[in-house]
Amino acid sequence: MRENHRKLAPGQLIIASHNDGKVREINALVKPFAITAVSAKKIGLIDPEETGKTFAENAALKARTAAMAANLPALADDSGLCVHALNGDPGIYSARWAGEPRDFDRAMKKVENALIEAETEDYTAHFVCALALAWPDGHEEVFEGRVNGNLVFPGRGDKGFGYDPIFVPNGHDITFAEMDPDRKHDMSHRADAFRKLIKASF
Numbered sequence: 444m445r446e447n448h449r450k451l452a453p454g455q456l457i458i459a460s461h462n463d464g465k466v467r468e469i470n471a472l473v474k475p476f477a478i479t480a481v482s483a484k485k486i487g488l489i490d491p492e493e494t495g496k497t498f499a500e501n502a503a504l505k506a507r508t509a510a511m512a513a514n515l516p517a518l519a520d521d522s523g524l525c526v527h528a529l530n531g532d533p534g535i536y537s538a539r540w541a542g543e544p545r546d547f548d549r550a551m552k553k554v555e556n557a558l559i560e561a562e563t564e565d566y567t568a569h570f571v572c573a574l575a576l577a578w579p580d581g582h583e584e585v586f587e588g589r590v591n592g593n594l595v596f597p598g599r600g601d602k603g604f605g606y607d608p609i610f611v612p613n614g615h616d617i618t619f620a621e622m623d624p625d626r627k628h629d630m631s632h633r634a635d636a637f638r639k640l641i642k643a644s645f
């Protein structure tokens with residue numbers, strides 16, 4: 444990671460995501476900074492195959508693809524749930540465990556079954572979020588955030604998305620899906636990564 448971070452000039456920023464939930468969250472986060480966020484989906488950019496081996500590689504790949512295509516700076520998010528007793532699975536495959544079309548009830552059941560099969564009492568897990576900023580000249584920076592917690596089955600709550608119903612962050616007794624979105628966004632992996640990005644880039 445470079446020490447001399449490049450600042451984002453006022454203007455347009457492409458949000459290199461095809462996930463409407465993420466685009467909504469990111470838009471709210473960049474609003475105070477004289478930046479107009481345009482989603483990759485809205486301007487018809489492709490959804491590249493996520494061939495990286497890490498969250499950071501996949502985030503950079505998505506950001507780079509959009510920055511080159513739009514000739515504007517682009518921001519991408521690659522995130523997922525890492526379950527400690529499953530050696531970090533589903534990890535970068537978190538979206539793919541939900542199949543196509545995505546079904547997170549199925550993905551959460553898969554996690555539960557894998558834990559039962561592992562005959563473990565360790566239900567600890569963490570979420571990771573890698574945020575990548577890429578510029579059309581090839582410069583790129585990645586910021587990573589994390590939140591630790593425990594998994595509960597069956598899932599509870601209907602407020603979040605993805606694996607939120609089974610994730611209880613440390614120090615709390617309700618799941619991310621039972622929590623007000625504002626509270627989740629204060630403590631989430633995405634909030635952690637955003638704090639680092641904002642400090643470096645604005």
Ligand SMILES: O=c1nc[nH]c2c1ncn2[C@H]1C[C@H](O)[C@@H](COP(=O)(O)OP(=O)(O)OP(=O)(O)O)O1
Pocket residue numbers: 459460461462465490493520521522523524537538570603604605606607619631633
């Ligand atoms: O706060 C979260 N709460 C619950 N689940 C979460 C969260 N953050 C990531 N996740 C899970 C679900 C998501 O589908 C996958 C990310 O997969 P990931 O490839 O980064 O995103 P995506 O395919 O949905 O959209 P895109 O790649 O176009 O940005 O990890």
Ligand SMILES: [Mg+2]
Pocket residue numbers: 493538
């Ligand atoms: Mg994806």
